[in-house]
Amino acid sequence: VQLQASGGGLVQAGGSLRLSCAVSGRALSELALGWFRQAPGTLREFVAAITASGSSTRYQDAVKGRFTISRDNAKNTVYLQMNNLKVEDTSIYYCAGRKVVLPHVLVTDFDNWGQGTQVTVSS
Secondary structure: OEEEEEOOEEEEOOOOEEEEEEEEOOOHHHEEEEEEEEOOOOOOEEEEEEOOOOOOEEEOHHHOOOEEEEEEHHHOEEEEEEOOOOHHHOEEEEEEEEEOOOOOOOOOOOOEEOEOEEEEEEO
16 A cells, blocks of 8 residues: 655644545555654654544544544545644644454554655744
8 A cells, every 4th residue: 555645835823734645556445544743853643533434533632623534535535634723733744544344443553654744834
């Protein structure tokens, strides 16, 4: 499975960005998907996850109500819509995937990772 994240950039606090992650090598419907981020000097942290079926999502508390994870199986792409961005959201964002047997089970551990995309939020 290959994952390619894009859509990062520089935005002012309060602004929005939408990250995309193009997936190849496996049908998207077989994969649970997630987004993580890592700022300099910190550990990688979970941001959001979505089931293979798309029926359930989970978010880190700090992004609830501001970020939305979604998927388009026809386009083999997962998205992270980020609204009301804060300076502390500045990080490299990574998408991740994992083949699952049960499409409605939410997972937050993944074994396939894409390269990151930089998101910088200025004050």
